[in-house]
Amino acid sequence: MHELYRTLEIAELGRRAGMTHDSSIFAAVGGDRAGIDDLAALRLAVVDLATGYGFPAESSRDARRDFDLRVAETLHSGMHMVPAEAAAGDVWAFLALVLLPDVAYWRYPRPPGDRVLATDITRHVFGRLWWRAHLVYSGGEVNPYGALGxxxxxxxxxxxxxxxxxxxxxxxxxxxxxxxxxxxxxxxxxxxxxxxxxxxxxxxxxxxxxxxxxxxxxxxxxxxxxxxxxxxxxxxxxxxxxxx
Amino acid sequence: MLVVDEEQIPLPSHLPDWDYRTDIRLRRTVQVDVGALRTGAGLPPDAPIALAVVWTATGSGLRSSPCRIPIKAADTESVHLDVRIAGADLGGLLILETVAVLDDRMPAAAPISPRRAGSVLWRERCELRLQGDAPQFPLAIVDFGRTSFPNDAGWHLQISPNLSAATMGAMLLLINERNQAAMSAFKNAAKPRAVDKAVLSTIYMDVARTMVEHALRSEEFSETADYEDETLGATLTALVDQLFPGISIGDLRLRMENAPAHFASEIQAAVKVFGDD
Incomplete structure (x- = not known):
């Protein structure tokens, strides 16, 4: 998928975005499964956010940096995941390749594989931001994500x-x-x-x-x-x- | 010591039945010879010392200290450590370290003595592997009162008609949290009582029957279909082969259609319902 997606226009990637994939799996045990409605809401929130920073057109480095800070908070607060779940690369590959391919390839045009496949979560377009938000999150603060910036x-x-x-x-x-x-x-x-x-x-x-x-x-x-x-x-x- | 249901057991090397909904509770008592610790490190008698537990989980990549206790005694002190680590933060190998550290900066300490806060004076490490390698059946606990399933049912197997979908995304056994017998059986699965064994065996049989019948009712399920590894079709093929070796899918389909009650009993026999294991 990644090899093909690298060559596609953002609009075409948007048409290919979906909520399910035959290869998607859930952990055998764990929390509540994310349903279609949850995934649709997450897609809507991230696409809305990206649109505010120039998506789907090309954007500046500053705009992409600001988008990262905002989307880090959106993903961490909105996905209701625990670290044991967020450590699974498959979750992030699903987000970048199935749910939000247009935003992923907009944020990193023609990216190397680890940016979308999550072979290294510390470099993944979305995974690294969830973890960044998690590491700085301070629940007792007025702005729990204040340290992100x-x-x-x-x-x-x-x-x-x-x-x-x-x-x-x-x-x-x-x-x-x-x-x-x-x-x-x-x-x-x-x-x-x-x-x-x-x-x-x-x-x-x-x-x-x-x-x-x-x-x-x-x-x-x-x-x-x-x-x-x-x-x-x-x-x-x-x-x-x-x-x- | 690992604490399970308020019972303390020596820390095992691994917990094959662990999943991340299970918190880890640990207790230990450490006799600290504070005087020897300070003297050995060349620290003055008033050097502040703390004992702490620090865990690292390779699965999540997280590290934290759930417990730190400043030691006030001048000579020896018995320190009881009692920690609970959220399962949601864990995974893989859990590395547990008990450390005694210098609890504040000692800028005036001797040149060969530790000066930085956090300097290690003593440490001991042990490990606990949290996940087994055995495949797990996809399972979730839900309140059937919030679903369309009957409130008094014990379980429900959700299974997709798409046999090409990945098994772990296409199948889910829901256990009704309102059903005490089913809940207790799964809760006690590691150490089941006789009643739990009977309930688990019944559920196992029913799940197998549902899966076999689901496969046989699917027109695309056949010996000639070529399912990729780890798809629902491959899983169902393996199950049917295991329960009914050497019998064609066509024959099984006829048995199910012509004598459904007898076929249900055949499945009971194939899974050895209420058998020893």
Whole structure:
């Protein structure tokens, strides 16, 4: 399907969108099955959202970034899935190839296979966004998805790519985002500091169990690590930036 | 220890009957020699220490700590850990670590001593495999009062007429949560009582009968049909072959049409209803 779909126009993909497929399966046991009405509602919500960002016409990089943030929240809040379900690549392949092929191939024109097949969920057009929303979700907050916008996609991918060590723990991811949001980098290169910060956390992870700390202590420790990173970057590249 | 129905059992290596609606409850007691822990790490007597449980699930890729207990004693302390982990967050291999960590920064600690909050002073790891390799029958618990099925029915097998569809998407056994006997039988399936065995055997027989009759009533179901692996047609072919080896589909169809009551009994015999297993 993917090889064919890569060559089709968005309008044709829209005509091929459906709610069922002969190869679609459900987990043997688990929660309530998503019915046709649920899937139709999800398609409507995502297509509506995409339309607001230029779909089906070509869109700018900024528009696609903003669409990602909004659709992450829509998928996470609207699909009523638990992590055990969202870890199944088949769910995401169904979304990209059957339910929303037009939106998937609009978001990533002529994509490599993993963007739609979910052979790697951390790269899937929709799956990566559900997980991004899940990792930052704070149920007690007025805006539970508020942290979604703290890091840009490329920056967040730096955390998510280190999935096992850093991106597996919502507790740690949220603390990283809080620490980052409180930081004033001045004129330092954001990507360079973030990369250095995450590398330091990665190096510490065999000896330090961040998940065993409460949020306040964790934040204080991460603050020290990020300031060490800033000092190291500044030592390499003397600059006049101010640290917040 | 694993806690099942308030009964504690030693942690097994795997839970083949687990599914993600089942939370994991674990208990253990750890005797912590706090003094030795601090001395061994070169920490001062007032160094804050906490004991925590951290789990990682390979199936979901998630990690979390459901329990952390600061240790206040100066010498030894017995710490009871009691954790419940939501099954919805789990899958695959569950890696459980019990860790003792430095619970705050100690910037003034000796150069060879841990200084960072979260530094590991002691850790112990064990594993629990949560899913078996055996195929599971697609199953859901529903309240028949909210469906078109009779409120007092025990179960219903939904099965698609499309024999080319994937089995796991084309078939679903619904259990009525209002029916206590059926609910108890499935709840106790890992350790069934005599009554549960009888109920499960009856349901198994009825599901087999429904599937066989569904296949035989389908005009496209035949020996010459070429169903792809894991389709409903392939599953039904395998079931009919298993229950009635060497008998043609045409013969079976005639038996069902001409002597339906006798054919139903043949299916009971083929599945060994109320047999030992």
């Amino acid at each position: 703290i890091l840009g996609e490329a920056a967040f991918d730096q955390i998510y790519a280190r999935r096992k060590a850093l991106g597996a723990s919502p507790h740690l991811v949220k603390a990283i985002l809080r620490t980052w949001a409180d930081l004033d980098l001045g004129d330092l290169d954001e990507r360079e500091v973030l990369r250095g910060f995450l590398q330091r956390l990665l190096r510490l992870s065999p000896f330090v169990v961040f998940d065993a700390l409460d949020a306040e202590t964790l934040d204080a420790e991460l603050r020290v690590v990020v300031l060490e990173t800033v000092d190291a970057v500044r030592a390499d590249r003397p600059a006049s930036g101010r640290i917040g």
